Amino acid sequence: MEKIKMTTPLVEMDGDEMTRVLWGMIKEKLILPFVDLKTEYYDLGLLNRNATRDQVTTDAANATKRLGVAVKCATITPNRQRMEEYPELTEMWKSPNGTIRAILDGTAFRSPIVLPCIRPVVKNWESPITIARHAYGDMYKAVDMSTDEPGTAALTFKGESGAEKTLNVQTVDGPAVWQGQHNKESSIRAxxxxxxxxxxxxxxxxxxxxxxxxxxxxxxxxxxxxEEEYETSYKAEFEKLGITYFYTLIDDAVARVIRSKGGFIWALKNYDGDVMSD
Known part of the structure; x- marks a missing residue:
């Protein structure tokens, strides 16, 4: 049987632990016998990210922007326990997924794979629910710190014009932890x-x-x-197709999702989308 030819390579991002093994088996048994596979290979294993000071993750993301398609294996985002497990690590590197999503500034759509032999736990779901997840900012671009004495934290923005805005975050009477996160108007609109x-x-x-x-x-x-994007650019097309755009608080949305029959797209901010889709 003649192999399928590829004209444009895709980005291959290898991962950690068993995903390296499984991806190797998938390529060997299910892809290479049938496809003349062409890839740009990037080793996103934890030790190589450490050796390159995570530059390999940035390179892989930029290659994805250039080529348009990538396959990524699961990777380790180290915490303190992993630092003990991998004593050669020089720091707790950030999530590769967060780095890649920030560079691509896209949206992750996660649709369930439906099998007739596996029924959903929520019995009234008749159709899959797709999670649309913002891929920039929020928890994945947050910075945090701890302090060990009473004091006050402030959030300050310094504009290129020289203007400044300062907001007092909180005054504490002892040790505390702090976190700051952001998003960009252009990314939210995209x-x-x-x-x-x-x-x-x-x-x-x-x-x-x-x-x-x-x-x-x-x-x-x-x-x-x-709401602005819907009213100015999409409302007429939605009405023409007989579909709707619906906003509600996250608390209410969860209750509605459980009672629904499914068959819609649920858009969520970055971290919320991560929790829901996992």
């Missing part, structure tokens, strides 16, 4: 557009949920941009 476009291509309703009652400015900006 996330919204990709969700609306995907919903149109799949002819499915789009749900979006945040916690804008608590994070009034941060999550409120997500809500505003989604």
């Amino acid at each position: 996330f919204a557009r990709s969700c609306f476009q995907y919903a149109l291509s799949q002819k499915q309703d789009l749900w979006f949920s945040t916690k804008d009652t608590i994070a009034k400015v941060y999550d409120g900006e997500f809500k505003r941009i989604f």
Whole structure:
């Protein structure tokens, strides 16, 4: 049998532990006998990320931007326990997935693979629910620190114009931990557009949920941009197809999802989407 020819290579990102073994078996038994495989190979194993000071992750992400398609194996994001397991590590490197998503600034759509022999735990789900996950910022680009005495933390923004904005975060009476996270208006808008476009291509309703009652400015900006994009660019096409865009608080959305029959796209911010899709 003649092998399928590839004209453009794809990016191959090797991973850690058993995923290296499984990916090697998949290539050997299921791909190479049938496909003239062409790849740009990047070793994203933890020790190679350490040896390159994580430059290999950035290189792999930029190669994906250039070639358009990549296959990535699962990788280890080290914590303190992993630092003990791998004493040669020089630091707790950030999530490769977070680095790659930040460079690509895309949206991750996770659709379940449905098998007739496996029924969902929620019995009233009749169709798969696709999770649309923002791929930039939030927890994956957050910075954090700990302090060991009473004091006050402030958040300061210094604009290129020289203007400054300062917000007092909290005054504490003892040791504390702190975290700061961000997102970009351009990335939020790109996330919204990709969700609306995907919903149109799949002819499915789009749900979006945040916690804008608590994070009034941060999550409120997500809500505003989604509504603005829908009203100005997508409403007419949605109505023509008979599909809807629906926003609700994350608390209400979870209850509605459990009661639903499925068959829609659920858009979530980066970390929320990670939790839901995992």
